[in-house]
Amino acid sequence: MRIFDPHIHMTSRTTLDYEAMYAAGVRALVEPAFWLGQPRTSVGSFVDYFDGLIGWERFRAAQFGIRHHCTIALNPKEANDPRCTEVLDIMPRYLAKDGVVAVGEVGYDSMTEAEEKAFERQLAMAVEHDLPVLVHTPHRDKLAGTRRTLDVVRDSGIAPERVVVDHLNELTVGPVADSGCWMGFSIYPDTKMDEHRMVAILKEHGTARMLVNSAADWGRSDPLKTLRTGEAMLAGGFTESDVDTVLWENPVAFYGQSGKLILDPIEDAAPTGETFEGNSVLRGPRPDSGA
Amino acid sequence: MSTLRLGYGTNGFANHRLDDALGVIADLGYQGVALTLDHAHLDPFGPDVAERTRLLAARLDRLGLAVVVETGARYLLDPWHKHQPTLLSTDPGPRLDFLSRAVRIAVDLGAECVSFWSGVRPSGPDAVDDETAWRRLCGGVGTVLEEADARDVRLALEPEPGHFVQHLAQALDLRAELGAPARLGVTLDVGHCVAVEPKNAAECVREAGDLLFNVQLDDMLPGVHEHLEFGAGELDLTGTLAALMEVGYRGLAAVELPRHSHAAPEVARRSAAALGAASWLAEAENRVRADPASARSLFPAVGRKVGRAALRPDTDPHGLVHGTVDDRARGRLLAALSEVLPAAELAKEVADLYRYGDGAERRGVLRALHRLPAGAHEVREAGLLLVEDALRANDTGLVAAALGPFAAEHLDAHAWRHGVLKCLFVGVPVAAVAALHERTDAELVRMVGDYVAERKAAGRDVPADAYLIGEEAGQ
Numbered sequence: 001m002r003i004f005d006p007h008i009h010m011t012s013r014t015t016l017d018y019e020a021m022y023a024a025g026v027r028a029l030v031e032p033a034f035w036l037g038q039p040r041t042s043v044g045s046f047v048d049y050f051d052g053l054i055g056w057e058r059f060r061a062a063q064f065g066i067r068h069h070c071t072i073a074l075n076p077k078e079a080n081d082p083r084c085t086e087v088l089d090i091m092p093r094y095l096a097k098d099g100v101v102a103v104g105e106v107g108y109d110s111m112t113e114a115e116e117k118a119f120e121r122q123l124a125m126a127v128e129h130d131l132p133v134l135v136h137t138p139h140r141d142k143l144a145g146t147r148r149t150l151d152v153v154r155d156s157g158i159a160p161e162r163v164v165v166d167h168l169n170e171l172t173v174g175p176v177a178d179s180g181c182w183m184g185f186s187i188y189p190d191t192k193m194d195e196h197r198m199v200a201i202l203k204e205h206g207t208a209r210m211l212v213n214s215a216a217d218w219g220r221s222d223p224l225k226t227l228r229t230g231e232a233m234l235a236g237g238f239t240e241s242d243v244d245t246v247l248w249e250n251p252v253a254f255y256g257q258s259g260k261l262i263l264d265p266i267e268d269a270a271p272t273g274e275t276f277e278g279n280s281v282l283r284g285p286r287p288d289s290g291a
Numbered sequence: 292m293s294t295l296r297l298g299y300g301t302n303g304f305a306n307h308r309l310d311d312a313l314g315v316i317a318d319l320g321y322q323g324v325a326l327t328l329d330h331a332h333l334d335p336f337g338p339d340v341a342e343r344t345r346l347l348a349a350r351l352d353r354l355g356l357a358v359v360v361e362t363g364a365r366y367l368l369d370p371w372h373k374h375q376p377t378l379l380s381t382d383p384g385p386r387l388d389f390l391s392r393a394v395r396i397a398v399d400l401g402a403e404c405v406s407f408w409s410g411v412r413p414s415g416p417d418a419v420d421d422e423t424a425w426r427r428l429c430g431g432v433g434t435v436l437e438e439a440d441a442r443d444v445r446l447a448l449e450p451e452p453g454h455f456v457q458h459l460a461q462a463l464d465l466r467a468e469l470g471a472p473a474r475l476g477v478t479l480d481v482g483h484c485v486a487v488e489p490k491n492a493a494e495c496v497r498e499a500g501d502l503l504f505n506v507q508l509d510d511m512l513p514g515v516h517e518h519l520e521f522g523a524g525e526l527d528l529t530g531t532l533a534a535l536m537e538v539g540y541r542g543l544a545a546v547e548l549p550r551h552s553h554a555a556p557e558v559a560r561r562s563a564a565a566l567g568a569a570s571w572l573a574e575a576e577n578r579v580r581a582d583p584a585s586a587r588s589l590f591p592a593v594g595r596k597v598g599r600a601a602l603r604p605d606t607d608p609h610g611l612v613h614g615t616v617d618d619r620a621r622g623r624l625l626a627a628l629s630e631v632l633p634a635a636e637l638a639k640e641v642a643d644l645y646r647y648g649d650g651a652e653r654r655g656v657l658r659a660l661h662r663l664p665a666g667a668h669e670v671r672e673a674g675l676l677l678v679e680d681a682l683r684a685n686d687t688g689l690v691a692a693a694l695g696p697f698a699a700e701h702l703d704a705h706a707w708r709h710g711v712l713k714c715l716f717v718g719v720p721v722a723a724v725a726a727l728h729e730r731t732d733a734e735l736v737r738m739v740g741d742y743v744a745e746r747k748a749a750g751r752d753v754p755a756d757a758y759l760i761g762e763e764a765g766q
Contacts, residue, residue, distance in 0.1 A: 047647070054649050093647045096588035098595060129588070260595070276686075 001243060003226045005029040006251040007134070007166060007186065007213035010068065011049075011057055012036075017216070017223045018064035024227040028067040028263055030255060031057060032105045032134050035075045037218050046074070046087040050094045058099060059276040065266045069255065071104035071134050072097075079118035080110070088121060095129040101258040102126070104134025105166070108145050111138065116152065123156035132162040132257045134184075137172065139192075146172040150179045162257055164211055169193050170201065177205055182254050186215035187225035195225065195232040202233065207245045211254060294536055294574075296357065297566050298323030298545030299559050300507065301332055302364075305552040309333060309347070313354055315556050319563050323357035325406070325507065325545035328393060329364040335392040336367075344399045351400065359447075359505050359543050360397045360405045362390060377410020378431030379424050379455055381417050386410075390435045394444045403542055404445040404504045406478040407435070409456035424455050429468060432475070439474050447504035449478035452487045452516040459488060459495050463502065476504030480547055482511035482518055485526050492526060493534035500538050507547035508566070518548050520558060521565035528565065529623065533573035568597040572620050576627040583632050583640065586624055590644050593617045593624070594651055611691040612723045614658050618692070621655025626662050634667030642673045645680075654688050657681055660697035671701055678702055682710045690714060691723040699726035708735045711760070715742060721756045731763040 003026045010018070010031050021029075031053060040046060053070040061068035072094040078084045094100060103126040106119050126133045135153065138145035146165065153163050165176045166184030169192065176183050183205070187195050198212060214225040222228075230243045255261055299321045304312035309332045316324055328335045333347060351358055368385045369375045376386050393405045412424045419427070432448070439446050448462045456462050462477045469475065477499050484492035496503065508531075510524035511517065521528050535544060546566075551558040575596075578585045594617045601610035602619065610618065625644075629637055641663065645656045660674040674697055681693035694710050702710070707730060714721055721727055739760045746753045 051649075090647065093587050093591070096591040097649060098591065098651075 004251040009217035012218035071102040076109035105136040107136040300325040302327040302549040317354040327361040408451040447478040478505040480507035482509035496534040506544040528569040622659035638669040638673035657692035
């Protein structure tokens with residue numbers, strides 16, 4: 001099984017996760033910019049985070065044979081903090097970078113005015129920079145939040161096939177399917193959405209425009225939930241080709257709209273001793289640099 | 292996105308059937324062809340030429356290819372003598388007949404012009420002096436022009452190295468002598484400019500201006516008339532394409548690689564990639580001049596658009612010494628920026644491009660610092676801060692790029708010596724250090740000597756470059 005995880009926060013994960021993901025068939029992923037457990041209080045904190053997404057984390061993933069891409073955004077929660085919103089002025093620089101394949105995560109958290117303003121402005125940026133958009137839907141008041149999200153997306157004028165609305169469930173999938181946007185599902189341990197409910201949704205709605213992700217981060221989560229969903233699909237009567245559509249072809253088609261995906265295999269996934277700005281991820285023996 | 296219309300010459304596909312060649316050229320994204328009439332490619336003396344011309348016009352139309360007619364076939368008129376007879380021959384009859392047929396074929400194909408050259412001044416028993424050659428040429432061109440005027444076809448005279456008319460200035464003189472006929476212009480082969488013109492190709496383009504009816508693209512080395520792939524000679528392709536855009540050239544610019552038919556599809560593919568990169572860069576430079584803030588989104592895109600290969604991969608596989616294709620392209624964008632921004636604003640913009648840049652972008656800034664106006668103290672001071680930042684990093688690409696000509700000229704002795712020592716530590720070849728010989732002093736030699744002693748005491752290898760420093764100091 002080849003797997004493209006279209007939404008996972010590797011910054012918060014360990015090298016053991018990278019190894020397990022590679023073994024499970026993960027060869028590419030997208031890490032959306034989001035909030036950290038600890039709120040940010042300045043633009044500089046965002047900039048360092050963005051630099052990490054396009055630099056250190058990409059390097060770290062490559063050490064384990066995985067192509068790392070990212071999305072860049074001011075997330076909905078921190079859009080409410082005026083100390084953070086100036087990052088919107090710096091964002092265009094990052095949207096132009098290699099490996100930045102979408103604007104995201106944008107959308108609503110608590111459905112405030114500040115969130116909506118940042119959401120609308122970033123949808124406009126996506127149009128200007130010719131990038132797809134990854135939209136987060138709120139965990140509280142989800143159905144109403146999803147409907148309002150779809151209104152804002154429609155009013156922005158962006159083509160619906162360039163938008164994925166994420167963290168959906170049985171109640172919110174319908175309106176998104178009707179909108180023409182892509183449908184994203186985050187499969188968690190125990191809560192929100194699991195792989196068996198996911199299979200039922202795929203049976204009802206088909207595999208077109210469907211993205212399945214682990215959304216693994218610093219909270220309780222499982223970076224192998226993509227694999228588990230693939231296994232559940234096979235057990236539920238889907239073919240290997242269906243699984244490949246959902247776990248590989250669909251994310252490639254969606255993020256491929258950026259023109260910035262890099263998917264050729266990393267030649268030697270075994271430890272290389274390569275360093276990023278002088279730091280190796282692999283520890284242990286490395287070529288003597290004389291240092 | 293380019294305003295230029297790019298094509299490919301069918302004489303570079305001599306081993307293909309014409310229909311197949313056109314298919315490949317269209318599939319590679321070219322917008323037109325320079326069609327060399329030849330025995331195997333629409334023989335103008337063939338019995339069924341009218342019918343085949345009609346079919347060819349239909350095929351060009353289906354493929355969406357524009358066309359210019361080229362008349363440089365080698366043995367079309369005389370199986371024994373290349374390019375003979377010419378307009379300068381004692382009997383130019385067959386040449387005049389050929390060019391007249393070419394004009395009629397151009398009409399039937401909807402071609403944008405017919406391109407031709409003067410030929411070599413006859414020597415041996417038929418030798419003539421320059422005056423006679425000039426008279427014959429004027430007469431011949433005049434005859435062909437009558438046909439062209441009657442059929443509303445444009446003619447383009449190509450200066451050809453070794454021919455009687457080999458410089459652009461001669462072609463323009465001839466046109467003036469004929470009374471500046473509206474339907475007579477020039478073909479410019481930009482490789483020829485490198486080989487024989489006193490000016491570079493961009494300057495030739497500007498000189499020809501509105502009289503440029505047809506353009507051929509290829510690379511060459513000075514003094515050598517050998518058509519080379521882009522990058523193999525000394526043509527500034529980006530600057531040349533920029534000049535074509537600047538003069539508002541609307542005709543076809545077609546790749547001219549007649550000696551590469553043996554590998555035509557691959558050569559055509561590589562050429563398309565090189566042209567795509569160069570025209571993107573030429574337009575990016577224009578955008579930066581018109582709107583300096585656009586550099587903030589163009590600078591990061593450079594690697595995707597022009598590639599990332601080392602400039603001299605044989606001796607410098609990682610580009611540590613000579614840089615990479617994207618380094619060089621970023622240097623051009625910074626040069627464009629420095630043309631339009633006052634010093635203080637330039638210093639801030641460059642510092643921000645570095646601050647918000649990834650490793651490749653930072654390297655691009657460092658390698659171009661010496662191209663910025665160093666007379667301005669704001670630029671000099673900003674550049675020094677960037678060099679110092681890069682020398683604190685352990686990224687070998689940044690360390691190598693930091694010690695270029697800018698650091699050689701402006702970095703203080705202490706910081707510069709520590710930079711050189713760091714090269715030995717992190718494995719950057721000291722060949723990357725600009726002015727190593729001029730700036731090596733006794734203190735650096737002492738530092739390197741201590742380093743060598745320390746390595747030896749620990750039983751570790753000593754990098755060969757450590758001894759090079761001593762040699763630079765004459766020890």
